[in-house]
Amino acid sequence: MRTTPTLPPKVTLPISELEKKNNPAGAAIPSLSLAKVLLIVNPAAGSRLKRKKLGRIIEHLRRAASSLEIIYTTAVRDATRLVKEKRKDGWTLFLCAGGDGTINEIVNGMIDEDDPASDQTPSPPLGILPTGTGNGLAREIGLPLDPWKAYQALLSGTAKPIFLGRVTRQENPSGAKAHRYFVLLAGAGFDGYVSGWVERRSALLRKIPKLWVYFILGFIGLFVYRYPILHFTADGASYTGSTGVVARARLIAGPFIFSPLSDLRARSLILCLVKPAGPLGYFGMLLPLLFRRKPGKEVQYVEGKVIEAAGEGIIHADGETIGPLPARFTLSEKPIYLVYPKPE
Template identity: 30%
Template sequence: MARKTMVIVNPASGNGKTRISWPDIKKNLEAAGLEFDDVFTTCRFEATHFASQALRDGYDTIISVGGDGTLNEVVNGFFADDKMINPEVRLGIIPGGTGGDFIRTLNYPGDYKEACQILGRGEARKIDVGQLHFIDNDGKPTQRYFVNIAGFGMDGAVVERVNRTSKFFGGFLSFLYGTIMALIQFESFQLSLEIDGKLVYEGPATMAAVANGQYFGGSMQIAPQAVLDDGVFEIVLIEGLKKWKLLRCLPSIYKGAHGQFPEVRFMQGTTVRAVSRDRALLDIDGEQPGVLDAEFSLLPGVLNIIC
């Protein structure tokens, strides 16, 4: 039985570069032997609606064309009432955004021509997905799913700054500039952190990442030991740091070498609870949808991804 494929395109991703490259992407998909329908997003969260509707209409392969934020929206469309709409659905990726962090862990090409060839072959593997309950920016309890990393603290402040300014200079420079500017203004927040029901930290914090993938922030290797299909989160905590020391720590994060600093802790678990009396911004796959308090849960091996 032939598969039905829907391609969800965010033309605004990559600061609008995807809109320009889409005609050639389409030709490459067709050359790879794929038959598909396509739809373009025009606003935030529309990719979630398109993915959900496509699954209800019988599509069993969904391809996301865009960046980490677009991919996150598509994956959120795979779920309804706390379960997968179609557990057999396959997710495909054509990179086109600013960060491109998830594909680094996946060892997936950033070039769309190579990506189209992989999609044509159609080989898939199962990976874990994170589920997150939190407070949105309007103060309402909500939930989202993530495939890469959900963090809070300074990384949330960086993402908020990057997403409201131009990404013209691409992922690395946009996030590096956003990080430096956020660092200048950022103050540590009080954090209570539980992993698998056990209190592991209480005190001042700079940031924490609950990681399925290894990279965030435009190529920072924040969680070098994270594996997409090992059934656990890699949790990285950076305790409260003076700004000068945080600036010293920053270059090592790009190399995954920040474990040399005693204020950096690496832990593992399947559930995480983070509480703060301060306003700590969340970062979910490169988007800034809300604040702490938050609860994270791992859903092992639920997503089929073509790679």
């Protein structure tokens, strides 16, 4: 028998000590409400089976939400543009049906720290309906990977503040700066190289789930990448390595713990510095990751609030290529609110 989840029109959320610490100005914590819902769907994300389950979710939303609008992305960074256009329209809940790339696009539309007017119209909470292949954010917060079960969990969940990572780089010789926010991780080196390769993948590889394409091209890349040494600073202290991952989340590429010290709600970044260069050194790091779900000793962890990177490398944010180094990694000054499932 099917069970239909219900949600009271408005839920007043308790404010924990962590919320107070992360919200020193005392800004209002948004309440979870289905009064006006915007559902953003990436029709190309993940498997057809997962996408088919959206029909049941939409059917329930049409009955439960006072107002519902559904928009479908059709191009890269379409979700960012659409959310920017609509974020001031009084929504009470954003829902994302897609993978981590779609989530990244949405959060980049939700927050704009260069726009003073954005303080007057804070974005509503964001709920995740995981229809991608990796679903790193859903795994990170303990959300079921089945879209319908995730939807049920969200309806009894709690909106909590998280702080996004922010990448700043010089966009052109005139000195103009470009910003890109990330939820899970960003970095430069081998992972940036593979992310760029994945984005340029052939039509044949586009028929394969994206997470598997990362594994395939990542394995090939071990033997063709040149492993230049990159230079990093974390709060002024200097480091070198062949890859630097700036992590907000613990997990990488599914269930694998790459940055055990990271916390989405913490007010600091973790630089995961890969010291060795070459296929053998990387195998020494990756094999423990695959079999024990934790990386080998070749990864050095450095905590900091400002991380800078320079050298010959490509930057990515949540798997989306941004451009070449140098770059500066910081935290957003304002949080967004993410709907977490109720702890079991």
